[in-house]
Amino acid sequence: MTALEEQGIPGVIVASSEFRDAARYQAQSLGFEPVCVFVPHPIQDRTDQEIRDLADAAMDEILKSLTVTDSEQQA
Amino acid sequence: MTERLLLDPTSERASSRRERVPRPSTLEGLTVGLLDIAKYRGDVFLDRIEELLTARGLQVVRFRKPTFTKVCPPGLGRDITSRADVVVEALAD
Amino acid sequence: MTAHSPSPTSAESDDSTGSDWRLPLEDGIVAVVKESCPTCRLVAPVLAQLAQSGVQLAVYTQDDLSFPPGISPVDDTELEASYRLRIEAVPTLLRIEGGKEIDRLSGWSRSAWETFTGIPDLGPGLPEYRPGCGSRSVEPGIAEDLEIQYGGSRLQARRITVAAMEDEIESCFQRGWTDGLPVVPPSPQRVLRMLAGTSRDPDEVVAAVPPDLVPCTVEKVAINAVMAGCRPEYLPVVIAALEAACTDRFNLHGVLATTYSVGPAVIVNGPIRRAIGMNSGINVLGQGNRSNATIGRALQLVVRNVGGGRPGEVDRATLGNPGKYTFCFAEDEEGSPWEPLSVERGLLEGTSAVTLFAGEGPRTIFDQLSRKPDALARSFAACLRSVAHPKLARDYEAIVVVSPEHGRVFREGGWSKKRLRQEILDMLVIPGEELVRGAGGIMEGMPTAETLPKFLPDRLWFVHAGGPAGLFSSIIGSWVAGEAGSQPVTQEVQS
Numbered sequence: 001m002t003a004l005e006e007q008g009i010p011g012v013i014v015a016s017s018e019f020r021d022a023a024r025y026q027a028q029s030l031g032f033e034p035v036c037v038f039v040p041h042p043i044q045d046r047t048d049q050e051i052r053d054l055a056d057a058a059m060d061e062i063l064k065s066l067t068v069t070d071s072e073q074q075a
Numbered sequence: 076m077t078e079r080l081l082l083d084p085t086s087e088r089a090s091s092r093r094e095r096v097p098r099p100s101t102l103e104g105l106t107v108g109l110l111d112i113a114k115y116r117g118d119v120f121l122d123r124i125e126e127l128l129t130a131r132g133l134q135v136v137r138f139r140k141p142t143f144t145k146v147c148p149p150g151l152g153r154d155i156t157s158r159a160d161v162v163v164e165a166l167a168d
Numbered sequence: 169m170t171a172h173s174p175s176p177t178s179a180e181s182d183d184s185t186g187s188d189w190r191l192p193l194e195d196g197i198v199a200v201v202k203e204s205c206p207t208c209r210l211v212a213p214v215l216a217q218l219a220q221s222g223v224q225l226a227v228y229t230q231d232d233l234s235f236p237p238g239i240s241p242v243d244d245t246e247l248e249a250s251y252r253l254r255i256e257a258v259p260t261l262l263r264i265e266g267g268k269e270i271d272r273l274s275g276w277s278r279s280a281w282e283t284f285t286g287i288p289d290l291g292p293g294l295p296e297y298r299p300g301c302g303s304r305s306v307e308p309g310i311a312e313d314l315e316i317q318y319g320g321s322r323l324q325a326r327r328i329t330v331a332a333m334e335d336e337i338e339s340c341f342q343r344g345w346t347d348g349l350p351v352v353p354p355s356p357q358r359v360l361r362m363l364a365g366t367s368r369d370p371d372e373v374v375a376a377v378p379p380d381l382v383p384c385t386v387e388k389v390a391i392n393a394v395m396a397g398c399r400p401e402y403l404p405v406v407i408a409a410l411e412a413a414c415t416d417r418f419n420l421h422g423v424l425a426t427t428y429s430v431g432p433a434v435i436v437n438g439p440i441r442r443a444i445g446m447n448s449g450i451n452v453l454g455q456g457n458r459s460n461a462t463i464g465r466a467l468q469l470v471v472r473n474v475g476g477g478r479p480g481e482v483d484r485a486t487l488g489n490p491g492k493y494t495f496c497f498a499e500d501e502e503g504s505p506w507e508p509l510s511v512e513r514g515l516l517e518g519t520s521a522v523t524l525f526a527g528e529g530p531r532t533i534f535d536q537l538s539r540k541p542d543a544l545a546r547s548f549a550a551c552l553r554s555v556a557h558p559k560l561a562r563d564y565e566a567i568v569v570v571s572p573e574h575g576r577v578f579r580e581g582g583w584s585k586k587r588l589r590q591e592i593l594d595m596l597v598i599p600g601e602e603l604v605r606g607a608g609g610i611m612e613g614m615p616t617a618e619t620l621p622k623f624l625p626d627r628l629w630f631v632h633a634g635g636p637a638g639l640f641s642s643i644i645g646s647w648v649a650g651e652a653g654s655q656p657v658t659q660e661v662q663s
Contacts, residue, residue: 004147006342007156009108010096014120016168028331035095043168048119055123062124066107066161068098076332082354083326084345084391084473086382091328 005034012065014058016041035065099160106134108159113143117166124163138162187318189252191264192242196224197285198262200244200255203232205301208259211276212236214291221287230258230304250305251314257300261285275300309357316356323356324371325387340395345473347465347493351395362390365400366407367663374407375414377475378421379482384410384474389466392473396466396494401444402459404663405522406466409434409496412524412659413467419654423526423647424477427484430647430654431492432471433527434464435567435631437499437510438520440661446498450635453497453530453569453642464496489529497633503572504632505579512585512629513658520661525567525629526654527644535574536639541581544574545588548641549595553622555645559603559613561620565627565646565656571634574641585630596622624649629656 004011012035015023020038027033039054046054083091099105107128109121118139125135136158140147147155155162191198199215201208216238219225228249229241244250253262257274261284264270273280276298281290305314315322328343330336336353340346352358363370363386370387377384386407393406413420413432423430436446447457455461471477479485485492501508510521533551538544548568556564570578578588600617607613614620627649634641647653 004152004155004162005096007152008096009156009159009162010098011162011164013167014163014165016166019167032331033095039166041168043166044115046116051116051119052123055120055127059124059127062163063102066098066163067102068100078332079330079336079353080356081328081330081336081339082323082356082359082387082391083328084354084388084395084469086377086380086384086388086474086476087326088380088382088476091326 005032010066011035012037012062014039014062016043037061037065102133102161105160106136106158108136108138108155108162110155110162110164111137111139112164112167113140114166114168120166121163124165187248189248189318191267192226193224193264194267195265196226198253198264199225199227200230200250200253200258200260200262200303201227201236201241202230202258202301202304203235205258207276207298207300208236210294210298211259211291212238214276214281214294215239217290218285218287223285223287247305247310247314248318250303251318255303256306258303259300260303312357312360315360322370323359323387324385325359325391327356344478345395345469347468347472349493351469352397354391354394358394359387359390362394362398362400362403363387365403366390368407375411377410377414377470378477379424380474380476382474382476384470388474389470392469393462393466396469397458397462398466399444399458399462402463402466404661405434405436405440405444405459405463405520406470408522408659408661409463409467409524410470412522412657413471415657417655418524418526418657420471420475420477421482423654424471424475424483426647427486428647429485429487429489429528430526431489431495432464432467433491433525433567433644434467434496435499435509435523435525436463436496436521436661437501437508437515437523438518438661440520441498441501448498448500448633452500452633452635460496460498461494464491464494467496468492468494491527491529495527499631500572500633503575505575505583506585506630506632509629509631510658513656515658515660521658522661523656523658525565525644525656526647527567528646530569530642530644533568533641533643534639535641539577541578541583541588542591544577545583545591546595548588549592551643552592552628553596553598555622555643557612559605559607559610561598561603561614561622562624563648563650563653564623565629565649566623567629567631567644567646569631569633569642569644571638571641572632572636573639575632588630589625589628593621593623593625593628598622 014037017038018041023036037058039058109125111117111121128135138155215227215236219239227239227241228244229235230244233243260272260274262269262272273284278290278296282288330339337350340351340353368386372386373383374389375384389407393403444459446459477483499508509523511517515521535544535547538547552566555566600619603614604617605611605613
């Protein structure tokens, strides 16, 4: 992700909640914190419908993280 | 490697934080790239995200890393940045 | 009997960085030794003797906690005490009264030690005198690390952390600190070493740098000089160049903001040239010499990073020129037929100085056939006619870099610089009907048909430089001259 941000494209990573710690460490060692949206673990042994439900549930947060709200816009 | 310190050569008027790329105020009219990082079930997840985005009238383009274990190949990176305005990467665990 | 382990008192160190370090006693003698020093080993029994005679004694050891034997030394293997007490040699004795140092001596001398301590008959059997060794705390590399660790308040610049997996050279690029070429990452150690190149204080303000008019300290210059690749001995030249560039006369803001192709060019005179190994010979305007390359670059990096002058922002040059990476060279004074540029501009012979000139890229004068001075002067004049435009007169300035082979023509012809200048100025009085807009089918030109000199008398300069072979010289044209534009500024280099 940081490679894409370096090329100027804003983005978000969707990750399982298990990834939270790893994301923090990676951020520390890379010196850069990408935007993450976390979905509840587990991922692998869910049914397709359950995965689709996770996507529905995460959609709002994904959209928010791709845009800047008025209150966040700074000078 | 360990953390290292450098001294700031600038006038220090700007923040020293590495800022994220600025986000657009709205996704209207923009193309959303969906990057499958090739971990299990990511495709199912992104299929649904694509449905939801398309239902909102947004343009979507799909991309896929050839393998999870390696970084984005340069060609893919260029492809994404030239065809998408924002990108969602999924599904890391 | 061993000296008892003293408890720290409230004595303060010189360096008030809010640290917890204190002198180990309020009144008495502090000794600093290292086992690897033969003189320290020699005086170890004397220290024991002092302790036994009832002197309040605390002994710091820099390297070996079992040394000196028979005394419980205070551990200074981290060298904090040695740094704060500014220990330069071992053994050193310090007399402490009321928590403050009032006297010190270094090395071994029986009579001096007896006077200092008030204890007679010290070190029976020892020679009268032995010099000491260097303290560990002033060894190269160690000294800077200690400075950073314990004396950190001296460096005021904001600290930027490079994360563990980051490449620090990439980091400098990503933070926008470079001119497009890689820079040397400005670590505190490198900056401290750079600061040793000047006697000025790091927090002294050198100049307010356009366009943001930010006060730039010696420290900030040093940081950018590190990035440029300078050696510490170049720093005084960079500082002088910055001082000159930031004068109203030079008008750095104008030079930056113009769409014209100029940037600051730095010409160096005086003994400093040899002292720092500058090039005034072959390829003098080109690449390959570290001092030439990095001094000009350091100035540009300060303008970029401290002043905020960056291409695409305040710098909106249409074309620019490669000299905006770096443009700095030394005059060849030794081979010159004339006085140095700095002397012509009012400084005493033998003064080290920089002259700042708002210059475009050089263009060559080709003349391999004129062996007499008047003919060569006519070549120069013909080429100088085209500075900015052949139909523009009066408002521009130029430097001619005269090569040794061309210089020889004027020397053998007995022409002084003054004469050469006057001849060219006279040759370049241009009829108004040639200059006026529209003449020759060219819309550019002077607004009226007034006959004008191409250059006003104080706007044509000559500098002697270049390799020994080659019948070429070079013209560095300027931006708009005079008060409306930029004027050359000469500044003495001070250490």
